[in-house]
Amino acid sequence: MTTNASGCVFIAKDTQRMCLQLRSKSVSFPGTWSFWGGKSEGNERPFETLLREVEEEIGFVPEIIKTYPLHKFTSRDKNFVYNAFVVAVESEFVPRTNGETAGYAWVDIDSYPKPLHRGAKFVLHNKDMIVKLKTIVAGF
Numbered sequence: 508m509t510t511n512a513s514g515c516v517f518i519a520k521d522t523q524r525m526c527l528q529l530r531s532k533s534v535s536f537p538g539t540w541s542f543w544g545g546k547s548e549g550n551e552r553p554f555e556t557l558l559r560e561v562e563e564e565i566g567f568v569p570e571i572i573k574t575y576p577l578h579k580f581t582s583r584d585k586n587f588v589y590n591a592f593v594v595a596v597e598s599e600f601v602p603r604t605n606g607e608t609a610g611y612a613w614v615d616i617d618s619y620p621k622p623l624h625r626g627a628k629f630v631l632h633n634k635d636m637i638v639k640l641k642t643i644v645a646g647f
Contacts, residue, residue, distance in 0.1 A: 509585065513556040514544025515592040519599040519613065520572060520647045528564065529610035530624065541624035542591060553590040566603030569596045575643055578630050591630055593643055616640050
């Protein structure tokens with residue numbers, strides 16, 4: 508059976524910075540910086556998973572200007588699929604985090620905290636993904 512998951516980085520239009528999550532000790536890959544999100548439940552579509560996970564992890568769904576697909580990862584054995592999104596919001600916000608989160612940071616694109624979760628590192632160190640992020644910001 509395939510495990511599906513979705514996650515995102517938020518980019519604030521006013522500051523052009525992105526928000527990352529610091530994973531808590533109670534989840535896999537603790538102490539790493541990652542995208543907000545998690546595993547699908549039932550027959551959720553990727554965006555439905557994203558909205559549910561965001562509400563769980565930050566306590567609310569911020570007002571979304573636009574959502575952009577960023578990357579889709581499928582494991583070699585096809586047993587794991589991860590959909591990464593960029594969620595544009597008007598301004599930076601303060602998450603009301605749950606136990607899955609040890610902290611958060613609004614950071615400049617190309618200036619990430621360490622250590623990055625291996626999936627976030629794969630995306631955020633990919634030149635094509637950086638171009639996509641910068642293109643989104645340039646469109647503000």
